[in-house]
Structures are given as C-alpha cells and as structure tokens.
Amino acid sequence: MATRITIDPVTRIEGHLRIDCEINQGKVTKAWSSGQMWRGIELILKDRDPREAWIYTQRICGVCTTVHAIASVRSVENALNLEVPLNAQYIRNMMIAAHAIQDHIVHFYHLSALDWVDVVSALKADPKKTAALAQSLSDWPLNSVQLFAETRDKLQNFTGSGQLGIFANGYWGHPAMILSPEMNLLATTHYLQALEIQRKANMIVSILGGKTPHIQNLAVGGVANPINTDSPSTLTMERLYYLKTLIDDLGRFVNEVYFQDVCAIGAAYKGWTAYGAGVTNYLSVPDFPMDVKSSVFDHPGGYIPGGNLKMFRPINNFQDDFIKKGVQESIKHSWYAGDWDRHPWEEETEPQYTDFQDNGKYSWVKAPTLHGQPAQVGPLANVLCMYAAGDAATRKYADKALATISSLAKEPVPMSALQSTIGRHAARAVRAAVLYETLQKQWQALMDNIARGDLRTCNQPVFPRGEIRGVGIHEAPRGMLSHWIVIKDGKIKNYQAVVPSTWNSGPRNGQDSPGPYEASLVGTPIADPEKPLEVLRTVHSFDPCLACAIHLVDKEHKEVVRIKAA
Amino acid sequence: MKTLVLGVGNLLLQDEGAGVRALEKFENKYRLPDGVELLDGGTSGLELLHQLDGRDRLVIVDVVRRGEPPGSVVRMAGEEVPAQFRQKISPHQLGIADLLATARLIGSLPEKLVLFGIEPKNLDTGLSMSDEVVKGLDQLVEMLARELDAQPI
DSSP states (O other): OOEEEEEESOSSSBSOEEEEEEEETTEEEEEEEEEOSOOOHHHHHTTSOGGGHHHHHTTSOSSOHHHHHHHHHHHHHHHHTOOOOHHHHHHHHHHHHHHHHHHHHHIIIIIIGGGTOOHHHHTTOOHHHHHHHHHHHOOOTTOOHHHHHHHHHHHHHHHHTTOOGGGTTOOTTOTTOOOOHHHHHHHHHHHHHHHHHHHHHHHHHHHHHSSSSSOOOEETTEEOOOBOSSOTTSBOHHHHHHHHHHHHHHHHHIIIIIHHHHHHHHHHTGGGGGSOOOOOOEEEOOEEEOSTTSOOEEEOEEEEGGGOGGGOEEEOSTTOHHHHTTEEEEOTTBSBSSOOEEOGGGOOOOBOOOOOOTTSOOBSSOEEEETTBOOBOSHHHHHHHHHHTTOHHHHHHHHHHHHHHHHHHTSOOOGGGGSSHHHHHHHHHHHHHHHHHHHHHHHHHHHHHHHTTOOOOBOOOOOOSSEEEEEEEEEETTEEEEEEEEEETTEEEEEEEEOHHHHHHOOOOTTOOOOHHHHHHTTOBOSOTTSOHHHHHHHHHTOOBHHHHOOOOOOSOOOSOEEEEO | OOEEEEEEOOTTBGGGGHHHHHHHHHHHHBOOOTTEEEEEEETOSGGGGGGGTTOSEEEEEEEOOSSSOTTOEEEEETTHHHHHHHSSOSTTHHHHHHHHHHHHHTTOOOSEEEEEEEOOSOOSSBSOOOHHHHHHHHHHHHHHHHHHTOOBO
C-alpha cells in the first residue's frame, strides 16, 4: 500500500516549494516538485529602458540579488555586441566569486547542515575529544577545547531557555542522524564561526558594489566604480589591499574548515552516495570573462549527457548556438494557459491555475530542457564539467576531496560517488575552494591592469532602431542562470529569466520526464513518513531557491510547515 | 542610542514593498536623528546579520497580514516582534525569523526591538502600491518619526 506525503512548504530555503512523495515499502517511488509562487518580472520590464532592467531584476530574490543584476546587464551587452572594459570584468568577477563563496558557506552550514548534524546530541560531547577530532582534520586555530566548551554551554543556555529559534524545526534524535556527539559539536561550532566569516564575503561585495543587498555599481557596458589610485572617494589602493585581506580570511575558512567538515561529514554518511543522483545530464556555462569581448573565460562550461564525463561537450562562449538556440521551456505541467515547448524569446506568460493535478498541471515552475532533455545544474554540474574540461584547480580540489573522504571512510570513494545527494555537498565545497583561487586571480588581474595605466570601467551603450535579441548567461551559485531579452527601438519588448532552480525544481516536461528534484527523490529510503528527513536531505542538497523560480505570496494563513501523511 | 531602521519587502509585488517605500518617504520628510541609520533590506534574511552589530535598537518596517482593513498600521515591541515573524505573516518571514534567532544566538540582537507593520491589499506583480497602503504609509511614517524623535525637514 503506497503512502503519500506532502511537505508544504519545504523550510530553510528562500521561497516556497511543495514536495509530494509516494512511498512504498520504505522507499520513495514517485515524486512531484511544485513551486507555489509565481514570478512575472517580464510584466514589469515590458516597455522599460534596457539600461535599467538590472535594477529591477535584482529585486526578484533576497539571496541572489547580485546574480540577477549581472545576468541582466550581460543580456543587453550581448544584444548590442557591446564590449566591457577589463577593469569592469575583473570587478564584476570578484563580486561574483565572493557572492558564490558566501552562498556556498551559508548553504552548507545554515541551510542544510542541520539535516545531517544533530544539535541536541552536541550537548553530550566532550570538548576535549572534540578538539582532538578537529585537530586531526585541520590546523584551523579556532579548534580549541575552550571554544568547543563555550559553544556547548551556549547551546545549553539556548535550548534550556526553551527558545530553540533557528533549531526549532530540526529532526533531533532521528534514526538517520548518525554522527558522534563530538562531530555534532564540531559542526555546530563551525556553524557559528561560519556566520562570522560569511560577513567578510559580503564585505567584499559591498565594498565593490557600494551596498549589499542590491549592489549599485553596475551599468550596461561596465561598472560605475571610478578607479583613481589617489582619490579617497573611489577605488583606491588602500581599499584594494583591504579587499585582499578579506579574500585571504575567506580562503582560510574555506580550505581549513568548510572543505574539511564536508569531507568528514561526507565520509560518515558515505551510504548517501547511493541516493539522489536523479537526472544525470549536467549543464554548466563558462564564466569569469577575461577579455573585453566576453569570449575567453577563466571557468570553462559544457554539457555532460548521462553522467558520462567522456561525452563532455564544451560550451566555449555566450554566442554558442548549442546553448543560445538549444533551450526551451515546457508548460505542459505548469499553471500557464496551453501546452507548448518554446524558446524563451518566444514565450508569453499567461497564468492559468488549476488544482494540484498529479498527471496534469501542478506547479508554477516551467520545465526547461536543453535539446529536449532535462538537465541538472549547480555546483555538481559545474565541478563535473570543469573536471572534464581539464581545469587544473577543479582537478586538484576534487581529487583532494575524494582522497580525504576515502581515507576517513577507510574505503575508496570514486569520482562517480559525487553524483548523489551527499556528493552535491562535496562538489559545492570543491567549487568554493576553486572560487577562492579565482578570487585571488581576479584581484591580481585588476591590480596588474590598473598598474598598466588602464583606468576605464565603462563603455556607453547605443541602441539601434529595430529589434535585437540577447542572452545574459551566468554560472550562479545554484547553477546556470540566463536572462533573455528582446529589445525593440531601445525599449524592452520581452524579458524572460530562466533561473537555476527552474532547471532543478521543474515539473515533468513536455515528454512527461521528471525534473531533477523529482527524479532524485525516487529510491530514497524513508524511515518514518511522519518525519521525512531523508526527503529534505535530497531536496536541500540542490540549494533550492524558489523566490526567483516563481513569486506570488500564498494568500491564506498557513502553518509554517505542513507534513501530511495520507 | 544606535538604531537601525530596516525596511523589508519586495518592490516588485506592489504592497509587498511597503516597508522599503516607508523608509523612502521618511527620508524625504524628516531629518535623520543622530545614531539612526536606514537600510533597504529587500527580501534578505541572514545576509543582514552584520548590520545588527553594535545597535541598541532595531526597528523593522514590513507588511503584516492580520486580517485588518488594508493600510492599517500596527506597532509591536519586544518579544512580540520575533514571535510575529515566527508565524506566517510576511512572505519573507522565514528570512527575518532566522535573522533574529541567529542574532540572539550569537549575542548581537539589539536590546530594543520594534516592528511597524502595515496591512497590505495587493500582492500581485507590479510596482505601484494600493491607495489604501499609500495612505496608511503616511500614518506609519509619522509614528516612525515619533518613535525616533525625528524633526521634519
């Protein structure tokens, strides 16, 4: 007899997501992912000046403001074939890398670690043993007996006061929680330290962007940061060197704490490498442009069909028709009028809500495809594609992660193990380590270019009469983001954002194939349908961010979480 | 008293952006008292954590749905504030609830908490607010000025 569970909304994510699972003999046999808010950015942007679109698009989401601003200016530059000065590329690249590192750290510690780490069990830990464990993993100076004892006392006060706060919705004591009390205390302590360090990543973005959230320094054609090595009100040498200290602090945490914790937790949960692969077509786009034409990139992109790295097909630039012409969205199972598969430039958005229909329409999210196939995007896709492309930093950190996990797990863990629920966390940590090197590289490139006497930061856009089309592509923290723009006589005629979570959280497509969340849930073991921690583990491993996938507020008062087992 | 006035909301969803719009209105009408800083927080949550450092008072301005007529304004203080955000009153409530709980955990939650909420009418995609909320904001801004002891320009 099948049991049906509904988790609505899934918490510790941005936005509103509903997951339904059919469970048979302790395993998920069928799953539905339904976005419960509707986004209509194109309605707001129609007839506006393309130069200001980015100011609106960064309001789509509270977490990924920067990425929507970047993709938007790139879409207009792509339509105009507008060059972007080198300084502007490097400044944008630094903001992108710092934002992504911040996102990855926050995702691991604050949005998903509590699926694996039992905070209540940490109260039973011995601080001395915890310190010994921590020191066996890394040289991080804040792994002292005293600090672990302090954290334990702090937790004791916090939980003793009856106000669990952020820890209120955890599945403490769940049979699927298997870490030792010491490992739990270690991870909880780093949870608190991560709060501190993520501010430094935010500082990098705000020094360059003028403000976070919502950077203010972008412009179609470049950035609005004047560079003047003498004037105190611009980007000066002093500020650039301050950025360097922030970058190094961030890098130290990534390498000595985040990377090590993910390896240790991954080794303990090595059983989870068997679950959650789902859709194994991986799509990642090139990013970190290093020339004015945005044709040479520091990070390669590409496509891997069926999880086979040997079949890797590179995507070399934003003009590649493989991507530019290959993307379609299907609304067969989404709450829009009709049933079509269309290219984003040709889409129109006419909402048509039905009820939740298992075999019909059940989500506000559309189902995107690349050449007719669903694809998984995000750090795992990014790491697999960069590995297949031969990127040196990715190879170094991916090999290091697998070696560390294998040694801690006392059995060989192969590259293929990354294609799993726990593997997505490992891939994200690998990517964070790669991004730290990228951040250093971009900083150095900016310094060298300024030293050559080039102080330019922006080129003026000129809009022709008639219709032009462009796409702005960005490898965002959650994967490939694309903004598609049609401009007519200098005004926006159509605008579509195909966001990473659309690729991953999409419903069944025009051929009724499930999207990545849905496919990844099938086969997941469920110990207790009333406490479906295992479902959350897999869904959270994608870093869901539904605010931009869709956006409309739920009109009724609802409980914060509803888990319905029927 | 070091005060952060945090306007939250999504400007793309009509009345949903009222918290941010309130700050813009306030800024145009009143002189900012010493020690008071205004911040447009959009729909962010934990990203705002470092903004709470060293503040004695946090004043949040947001839409709050209580089933009152649109444009109605409410003031809450102290423990009522985190309690409100733990219920489902605002679409970004999870973000702000996490922000407040985390700040308390690491000891950076300002001692004094105040929330000004306004009842929304339209939350559909769009940039303009409903007449009721526009009108209600005038009252909210006056109350905010009294709270902060701000003088008109």
